[in-house]
Amino acid sequence: MIIFGGDPAGLAAALQQAEAGKEVTLVEPSPSLGEGGRIPQTRVVEGGLPVEDVNLEAVRRHPNIRVITNATIERVRNSNGAYQFRIRRRSPRVHADRCNDCKACIRVCPVHMYDDFNEGLGFRTAIDYFNPKTGEYNIFKEDMPICQATCPANLDIRSYVGLIADGKYAESLAKIRERLPFALSIGRVCPHPCETACNRGLMDQPISICTLKRFVADWEMNHQIPAPVEVPDTFHPERVAIIGAGPAGLTCGYFLAKAGYRSVCFEALPEPGGMFRYGIPEYRLPTPTLMHEIDWILSHGVELRCNVRIGRDIAFEDLLREFDAVFIGVGAHKGMKLQIKGEDMEGVIDGVDFLRDANMGKPINAKGKVIIIGGGNVAMDAARVSWREGFEEVHILYRRTKREMPASPWEIEAAEHEGIKIQYLVAPIEVLGENGRMTGLKCLRMELGEPDASGRRRPVPIEGSEFVVEAETLIPAIGQRPDISFVPEGSGLEITRWSTFAVDRETFMTNVPGVFCAGDVETGPDIAIRACAGGRKAALGIVKYLEAKRQSR
Amino acid sequence: MMYEKKGRYIVEFQDIPKARQHQIEIDVEERRGNYKEVELGFDEERALNEAKRCLSCRRCLGCALCWAECKPEAIDFEMEDEVFELEVDDVIVAPGVERDVERIGRHFGLGSHLNVVTDLQMERMLSDTGPSRGLVIRPLDGEIPKRIAWVQSYESASPPMHRAALCLAVNEAIQVHGKIEGACLQIFSRNIQPFFTENEKLVAGLSGFRMDEGAVESLEPQDDGSLKLTLAINGNKEEKTFDLVVLLTQPRISKDAQALAKSLGMTLNYASFLAGEDGGLLSTEKDKVQLTPVR
Numbered sequence: 001m002i003i004f005g006g007d008p009a010g011l012a013a014a015l016q017q018a019e020a021g022k023e024v025t026l027v028e029p030s031p032s033l034g035e036g037g038r039i040p041q042t043r044v045v046e047g048g049l050p051v052e053d054v055n056l057e058a059v060r061r062h063p064n065i066r067v068i069t070n071a072t073i074e075r076v077r078n079s080n081g082a083y084q085f086r087i088r089r090r091s092p093r094v095h096a097d098r099c100n101d102c103k104a105c106i107r108v109c110p111v112h113m114y115d116d117f118n119e120g121l122g123f124r125t126a127i128d129y130f131n132p133k134t135g136e137y138n139i140f141k142e143d144m145p146i147c148q149a150t151c152p153a154n155l156d157i158r159s160y161v162g163l164i165a166d167g168k169y170a171e172s173l174a175k176i177r178e179r180l181p182f183a184l185s186i187g188r189v190c191p192h193p194c195e196t197a198c199n200r201g202l203m204d205q206p207i208s209i210c211t212l213k214r215f216v217a218d219w220e221m222n223h224q225i226p227a228p229v230e231v232p233d234t235f236h237p238e239r240v241a242i243i244g245a246g247p248a249g250l251t252c253g254y255f256l257a258k259a260g261y262r263s264v265c266f267e268a269l270p271e272p273g274g275m276f277r278y279g280i281p282e283y284r285l286p287t288p289t290l291m292h293e294i295d296w297i298l299s300h301g302v303e304l305r306c307n308v309r310i311g312r313d314i315a316f317e318d319l320l321r322e323f324d325a326v327f328i329g330v331g332a333h334k335g336m337k338l339q340i341k342g343e344d345m346e347g348v349i350d351g352v353d354f355l356r357d358a359n360m361g362k363p364i365n366a367k368g369k370v371i372i373i374g375g376g377n378v379a380m381d382a383a384r385v386s387w388r389e390g391f392e393e394v395h396i397l398y399r400r401t402k403r404e405m406p407a408s409p410w411e412i413e414a415a416e417h418e419g420i421k422i423q424y425l426v427a428p429i430e431v432l433g434e435n436g437r438m439t440g441l442k443c444l445r446m447e448l449g450e451p452d453a454s455g456r457r458r459p460v461p462i463e464g465s466e467f468v469v470e471a472e473t474l475i476p477a478i479g480q481r482p483d484i485s486f487v488p489e490g491s492g493l494e495i496t497r498w499s500t501f502a503v504d505r506e507t508f509m510t511n512v513p514g515v516f517c518a519g520d521v522e523t524g525p526d527i528a529i530r531a532c533a534g535g536r537k538a539a540l541g542i543v544k545y546l547e548a549k550r551q552s553r
Numbered sequence: 554m555m556y557e558k559k560g561r562y563i564v565e566f567q568d569i570p571k572a573r574q575h576q577i578e579i580d581v582e583e584r585r586g587n588y589k590e591v592e593l594g595f596d597e598e599r600a601l602n603e604a605k606r607c608l609s610c611r612r613c614l615g616c617a618l619c620w621a622e623c624k625p626e627a628i629d630f631e632m633e634d635e636v637f638e639l640e641v642d643d644v645i646v647a648p649g650v651e652r653d654v655e656r657i658g659r660h661f662g663l664g665s666h667l668n669v670v671t672d673l674q675m676e677r678m679l680s681d682t683g684p685s686r687g688l689v690i691r692p693l694d695g696e697i698p699k700r701i702a703w704v705q706s707y708e709s710a711s712p713p714m715h716r717a718a719l720c721l722a723v724n725e726a727i728q729v730h731g732k733i734e735g736a737c738l739q740i741f742s743r744n745i746q747p748f749f750t751e752n753e754k755l756v757a758g759l760s761g762f763r764m765d766e767g768a769v770e771s772l773e774p775q776d777d778g779s780l781k782l783t784l785a786i787n788g789n790k791e792e793k794t795f796d797l798v799v800l801l802t803q804p805r806i807s808k809d810a811q812a813l814a815k816s817l818g819m820t821l822n823y824a825s826f827l828a829g830e831d832g833g834l835l836s837t838e839k840d841k842v843q844l845t846p847v848r
Contacts, residue, residue, distance in 0.1 A: 119674045
């Protein structure tokens with residue numbers, strides 16, 4: 001049996017189970033057991049000893065209990081009714097059996113950081129003993145700085161920013177390309193979680209990491225410096241099929257080529273790029289810039305076949321037969337429905353479809369007023385594109401308030417700056433129309449009620465607050481799902497309830513050997529760099545798989 | 554130049570550029586009716602200035618000062634991680650309660666005034682293993698506080714969360730009362746009646762601290778480090794000064810527990826860990842996974 005959490009509740013459970021004769025493994029993420037002194041929060045304790053003290057020594061000495069501190073869970077699997085865990089105990093870098101608790105190390109350590117063991121009260125040193133009752137010394141060394149650890153692709157930000165500071169732009173770009181081929185594109189569109197985490201933000205404002213990445217990529221392009229193409233002299237005979245030429249698929253192809261494997265990338269739409277090309281508006285990522293980058297990626301040895309939809313032009317099973325491995329990176333392009341009356345009327349177009357049409361240069365009937373429903377970045381993009389297309393009025397309706405809005409704050413600000421009106425606490429209830437053509441939208445005002453399980457306050461309709469907004473166009477942008485209908489029934493691929501494919505976290509292989517998957521079709525709608533990160537890891541997984549296959553032959 | 558901010562000392566080196574650089578953008582008037590790229594990135598000067606702002610941080614620097622100092626030679630930078638492969642039939646998850654501090658309003662002064670702490674920080678202070686070994690002190694100057702207020706820091710919370718926050722505050726007040734003789738201890742919170750009804754005995758025998766229906770409107774630091782609170786108490790505005798202000802916060806389960814639950818194919822939140830009457834292990838949608846209740 002395994003118990004997660006070395007707090008008093010977990011310790012008590014461990015002792016109880018061990019006494020009952022069970023073999024117990026107690027797993028604790030922090031370096032030390034029992035952040036002693038928990039005060040009950042479910043009952044008032046008068047007098048006596050409200051502070052719970054657990055017998056730590058009894059837990060540590062019990063023959064049936066194994067303790068793993070400093071633990072991270074690397075993998076969980078469930079097979080035949082049993083759970084399999086892979087747990088990593090990060091090295092404390094101090095031998096407990098030799099340490100005599102003299103505290104000399106703490107006196108000399110120059111690194112002082114917030115004392116996380118004590119909820120940030122005061123400071124501790126990078127080498128510390130945490131719980132004084134256990135005296136478990138530990139050197140806190142991050143494997144990566146916080147920016148790198150936060151980046152889904154784990155880009156070595158500290159290095160490439162440092163190289164820019166030294167004026168070494170080419171070296172900086174090379175550093176980025178060790179893990180990401182899309183410096184030009186990601187440098188423009190990334191919502192940069194690294195900057196949110198950046199420690200400099202505690203001091204004044206975070207480093208502008210994303211724009212620095214863009215700078216070195218722009219610098220190479222604008223100075224017409226040919227980007228280096230580094231691939232092995234000879235390629236392996238195996239070939240890989242990639243379904244979808246988006247951030248995940250092209251990244252996968254790039255890293256496969258660098259490892260000496262050729263791939264063929266099938267794209268259903270007329271041009272490559274996926275959401276980079278068809279989801280992100282031109283004013284954020286111009287097509288020539290994107291194509292400059294994609295052409296360079298393809299030149300590594302990735303063959304591109306556009307206008308080929310798997311499941312229509314080529315059967316999925318044929319790919320499995322003809323190629324040695326298959327990578328699925330089809331993204332999440334199917335907009336979710338509002339589930340209200342009149343949604344199928346003319347004039348209602350889903351946000352993702354609308355952005356795709358605009359990006360393809362299809363004529364858009366931009367007359368009168370347009371209403372966009374939703375509070376994410378797709379809604380902001382759809383609104384800013386509508387404004388550029390020439391709609392007279394652009395309104396965004398969102399059912400909660402600005403505080404809960406998932407869109408990036410700078411995107412909201414830019415939209416407002418361009419004169420787009422955002423109305424909060426409004427939800428649509430019915431599309432009104434004549435002869436199948438939309439003329440207006442019936443809405444309801446909302447107020448924020450009690451927080452739900454996630455802690456976000458739930459919007460509650462205000463009774464009798466219905467009102468009608470006249471509008472010719474409605475763009476729902478409330479989320480996307482992958483369209484996985486290209487996979488035939490009986491393929492055996494494990495599909496989650498979010499219509500994504502389930503993969504092994506390490507190799508990104510699905511439950512079908514030789515079929516790999518990453519990007520939005522694996523994670524659900526997410527940011528581009530996470531898709532790139534997945535594409536890279538899947539490429540490494542494919543390489544390992546093909547090598548193993550070759551050796552077993 | 555060295556100065557203090559949010560409880561940390563910050564050195565401003567003259568050779569490091571200070572302000573974050575901004576991207577060059579085209580005007581709004583230039584954007585209508587076309588798809589011109591809006592953001593134009595950095596020029597070389599801005600890029601260099603921005604890159605130089607990076608503090609290149611990480612925790613242990615590998616300076617090996619501690620290694621040189623350690624007589625028993627216990628420090629080993631090359632010590633490797635250990636990886637365990639485990640197969641188990643049963644899983645028990647302990648909640649690991651955290652506090653939602655990111656959403657606390659700025660006017661509560663958490664982070665800007667040292668003598669404003671959270672309820673979990675107070676819990677650490679009361680603990681023998683805490684930063685002051687069980688002594689309740691003002692973080693600013695180490696003085697023993699004589700006037701302490703616990704105040705609600707969230708707008709509203711679901712009843713079990715509110716109850717948990719109040720319980721923690723009351724238990725802390727009882728503890729502090731036993732540690733600091735003659736201290737003036739007050740708890741101000743909204744929607745306090747259900748808690749009173751539930752704990753009739755407590756209310757009858759309430760000693761050492763007061764509990765009032767009240768909300769903080771503003772907080773103003775005084776020269777001596779104390780904090781003047783403007784409170785709405787039963788509809789009246791009142792000003793009161795305290796040496797230490799403790800914020801009641803909403804409990805939530807730890808990120809680790811959430812991530813674990815996700816990999817087990819289930820969702821857990823604070824309410825999942827609330828005990829039944831007997832206080833034993835709680836069952837979940839997965840028959841092999843049990844939870845230890847929040848205590």
